[in-house]
Amino acid sequence: MLVLGLDPGSRCTGVGLVAEESGVLRLVLARALYLPQGKELDEKLGFLFEELIKIIDTYRPGEAAIEDVFFAANARSALRLGQARGAAITACAWKNLKVFSYEPTRVKNSIVGVGRASKEQVAFMVKQMLNSKNSWPLDVSDALAVAITHLNARRLNTFLEKT
Amino acid sequence: MLVLGLDPGSRCTGVGLVAEESGVLRLVLARALYLPQGKELDEKLGFLFEELIKIIDTYRPGEAAIEDVFFAANARSALRLGQARGAAITACAWKNLKVFSYEPTRVKNSIVGVGRASKEQVAFMVKQMLNSKNSWPLDVSDALAVAITHLNARRLNTFLEKT
Numbered sequence: 001m002l003v004l005g006l007d008p009g010s011r012c013t014g015v016g017l018v019a020e021e022s023g024v025l026r027l028v029l030a031r032a033l034y035l036p037q038g039k040e041l042d043e044k045l046g047f048l049f050e051e052l053i054k055i056i057d058t059y060r061p062g063e064a065a066i067e068d069v070f071f072a073a074n075a076r077s078a079l080r081l082g083q084a085r086g087a088a089i090t091a092c093a094w095k096n097l098k099v100f101s102y103e104p105t106r107v108k109n110s111i112v113g114v115g116r117a118s119k120e121q122v123a124f125m126v127k128q129m130l131n132s133k134n135s136w137p138l139d140v141s142d143a144l145a146v147a148i149t150h151l152n153a154r155r156l157n158t159f160l161e162k163t
Numbered sequence: 164m165l166v167l168g169l170d171p172g173s174r175c176t177g178v179g180l181v182a183e184e185s186g187v188l189r190l191v192l193a194r195a196l197y198l199p200q201g202k203e204l205d206e207k208l209g210f211l212f213e214e215l216i217k218i219i220d221t222y223r224p225g226e227a228a229i230e231d232v233f234f235a236a237n238a239r240s241a242l243r244l245g246q247a248r249g250a251a252i253t254a255c256a257w258k259n260l261k262v263f264s265y266e267p268t269r270v271k272n273s274i275v276g277v278g279r280a281s282k283e284q285v286a287f288m289v290k291q292m293l294n295s296k297n298s299w300p301l302d303v304s305d306a307l308a309v310a311i312t313h314l315n316a317r318r319l320n321t322f323l324e325k326t
Contacts, residue, residue: 041262076241
């Protein structure tokens with residue numbers, strides 16, 4: 001199972017692809033998509049959409065995962081975040097990739113074991129879980145974290161169905 | 164010149180196509196796209212994206228116009244609005260349709276002649292300008308209004324370039 005994790009933002013969208021094979025996690029792709037600065041909104045969102053389409057076409061993930069958003073600093077930044085989120089989710093929908101969303105506390109619990117972990121703690125644990133020496137921007141760590149959370153949730157569901 | 168006007172919302176996106184031929188405005192399409200209720204966000208945004216793609220492919224507008232958003236009731240509704248806006252603008256970008264955005268006061272000025280007009284006043288004037296007896300949802304009137312605003316702005320720019 002290959003899962004596409006997304007952490008959309010108005011400046012940068014974190015993209016992570018994580019595979020699970022026989023219970024072992026494997027890092028497939030960790031990338032930060034920086035939206036072209038100084039461009040109009042339609043060009044920025046078009047860029048994000050097209051880059052995601054390319055990644056989906058190249059790697060053919062089976063499912064996608066994204067964090068729920070519960071608050072933003074203010075309405076203006078929430079709108080900007082929403083626009084990027086809308087473009088990213090639309091790219092998945094266009095490619096018939098089902099998007100699963102997880103509450104931030106669920107992601108932190110799944111990765112660090114507590115719901116109130118810092119982004120740095122999440123990043124550290126993601127590196128450990130993927131057995132990687134790379135350091136990624138936090139947006140990328142968050143994208144990988146939600147992909148891993150979804151793989152964990154799937155495994156648990158499969159287990160529960162069997163028992 | 165055929166212009167696609169858009170008024171995205173988290174429940175309904177107003178779509179208006181207005182043509183200008185020799186200075187005369189002509190209504191081509193007025194449609195409300197209601198997002199499928201009770202569906203997941205990816206299905207809603209995928210629906211909006213695909214419906215807009217169909218409309219763009221069918222009518223082949225030359226440019227698109229959308230209202231700027233300056234505030235929303237709260238961050239949560241701003242995020243929802245942003246997601247729909249992101250899907251709509253992405254559909255235009257995907258079809259190489261340039262999106263022009265206008266401040267709400269500019270639209271009201273262009274349609275009613277004052278920047279503080281009500282939505283109902285805008286709707287009334289849009290009906291008059293398009294010589295239509297139909298009554299549309301306000302989202303649709305707003306979409307037609309921003310399309311007309313863009314046609315007016317284009318005409319003014321053409322005039323200014325000539326003089």
